[in-house]
Amino acid sequence: MYKKGILLVIFFLFLLIPFAHSESTYWYKDAVFYEVFVRSFADSDGDGIGDLRGLMEKLDYLNDGNPNTTKDLGVNALWLMPIFLSPSYHGYDVVDYYDIDPNYGDMKDFEEFLAEAHKRGIKVILDLVLNHTSSLHPWFKSASSSFLSPYRNFYLWSTEPPKNNPQFWHKTNTGYYYGFFWSGMPDLNYDEPRVREEVKKIAKFWLEKGVDGFRLDAAKHIYDDHDKNVAWWKEFYDYVKSIKKDVYLVGEVWDSQEVIAKYYYGLPSNFNFPLAQRIISSVSSQYNLNLVDFLLDERSLFSQYNPDFADAIFLTNHDQNRVMSVFGGSIDKAILSASIYLTFPGTPFIYYGEEIGMSGAKPDEHIREPFEWTSNLKGDYQTMWIKPIYAKPNDGISVEEEDLDENSILNHYRRLVNLRLKYKALSYGDIEKVDTKDSTLLAYIRKVGEEKILIIHNLNRVKNNFSYPLPKNYQVLYSRNSKVDKDIILGPFSSIIIKI
Incomplete structure (x- = not known):
């Protein structure tokens, strides 16, 4: 009888393994990330440039470590743009992968920041630019100075002006080198085994510092061949998992998908x-462009290559016009x-x-403008590394102005993340x-297990009604310009989230 009881316990534990695996091993499936441009976020020393210590001292804005509070944004993971x-100014042309930009601080500042983030349960990933280096990187300076340089094969060279895609080849005294993005970013040669080993060493260094992963810049540009790119990234992923x-x-x-x-x-x-793009287009046009069907088709496709994929979803990033500008300044659409x-x-x-409704459009500097802490764009932590053209004093777009306004975009983001x-x-x-x-x-x-949540959005600028057979014990978790009566009543550009 005792043996049967033990076997029964083991059997049930075995059944629970997949659930424990998905919730504990793959922490990023239960994460909400915040992309930070450190230069623009928070300045701790008054020089106008955001830094790691400023970011550390403003962590409570992002996540104060207490799940019972509601005044922090609530994100539990950070992506730091290059540091x-x-x-x-942007950092996507790296000179030294083992050193911190002195404008942002030093290694001690980074280590303290990382410890404080982890103390709050915040994971941290770094932007890792491995497709290319800066033309000022010691590897390239050596490679371009001599045909006999030990780093010559770290890059792609031609002795004659290439006829195919000549715009990507740049002249030096020792030949033409390939740089897809521009001359200041020479591409690395991943057919050289030493390059692969060096970039693995870089990843190992930062993982041993305690970072939780990497955002991989220009991942499809390592080779002009998707299959070779995928093979390299699989090799890299296998290595970092070790x-x-x-x-x-x-x-x-x-x-494309x-x-x-x-x-x-x-x-x-x-x-x-x-x-x-499809979400933005649907909101802009006020028509549902078959969003759920599109998403389901994508997820079916992704799962064919990796059944345990984690889809990284977003609206816009540091290379795109800000969503508020795309919507012509409409807070409702944002x-x-x-x-x-x-x-x-x-x-x-x-x-x-994004969470406070900042605007910004190309050129790139102006989609990466200083974060707006205060109404007058002055005071503690306010950065000013560039003169903003979208941020205006007392325009209602700042943490200070939105903090106490229950209906601000900031407080809507807080509720949604929570x-x-x-x-x-x-x-x-x-x-x-x-x-x-x-x-x-x-x-x-x-839905997951017994938990089911109904979400409805009205993309239209006019009121709409929707009939749905709600159970008696339904619970409205979130509503904006909407309510439940006999029908579900949805105001213009509204949403409602109901536990059913």
Whole structure:
């Protein structure tokens, strides 16, 4: 009898293994990320440039470590845009992968920041630029100085001006080198085994420092061949997993869903650019462009390459016009689009300032303007590394102005993030389309186990009603300009989230 009892316990424990694995090993499936441009975020020393100590001292704005409070944004993971030594303001041309940009602080500052983030339960990933280096990197300076340099094969060279794609080849005294993005960013040669070993050493260094993963810049540009790219990223992922079992990698593969899908064979996560564009297009046009069907088709495709994929969902990032500018300054549309992607399956990424309604359009410097802490754009922690053209004093767009306004975009983001992390159906539950018979409505159910949540959005600028057989014990978790009466009444650009 005793043996039968033991066997029964073991059997039930075995059944629970998949659930424990998905919730504990893959922490990023239950994460909400915040993309930070350190230069623009928080300045601790008054020089106008954001730094790591400023970010550390403002962590409570992002997550104060107490799940019972509601005044923090609630995100539990950070993506830091490049923080390595670089000659540029943006940092995507690295000179030294083992050193911190002195504008941001030093290694001690980084270590203290990382410890404080982890203390609050915040994971941290770094932007790792491995497709190319700066032309001022010691490897390239040596490689370009002599045909006999030990680093010559770290880069791609031609002795004659190439006839194919000549715009990508740049002249030096020792030949022509390949740089896809520009002459200051020479591409690395991944057919050289020493390059592969060096970039693995870089990853190992930062993982042993305690970082939780990497965002992989220009992931599809390593080779002009997707299959070779995927093979390399699989090799890299296998290597970093040997150092940190639960490491998170997310690739920047700015392409169609068919191309993105291939990269799931090598990587656990990739940014979903097509979905972001479809969400924005649906909100802009005020018509549901079959969003749930599109998402389900994507997820089916991705799962063919990696059944355990983690879809990285977002609206816009540091390379795109800010969502507020795309919507012509409409707070209503910005909140609506957030309400959609923050209730979709996947791992959401919020671009800094998106949560307070910051605007910005190309050139790049002005989609990366200083974060707006105060109404007058002055005071403690306010950065001013560039003169902003979108941020205006007392325009209602700042943490100070929005903090106490219950209906501000900031407080809507706080509520949405809090709900996503509280209800597991919203984090990693399945999604099921609800047929509304109305192209201006978007409705779906998220469910995991016994937990079911109904989400409805009115994409239209006029009021709409929707009839749905709610159970007697339904609970409205979130509503904006909407309510439940005999029908569900949805005001213009509104959302409602109901536990059913």
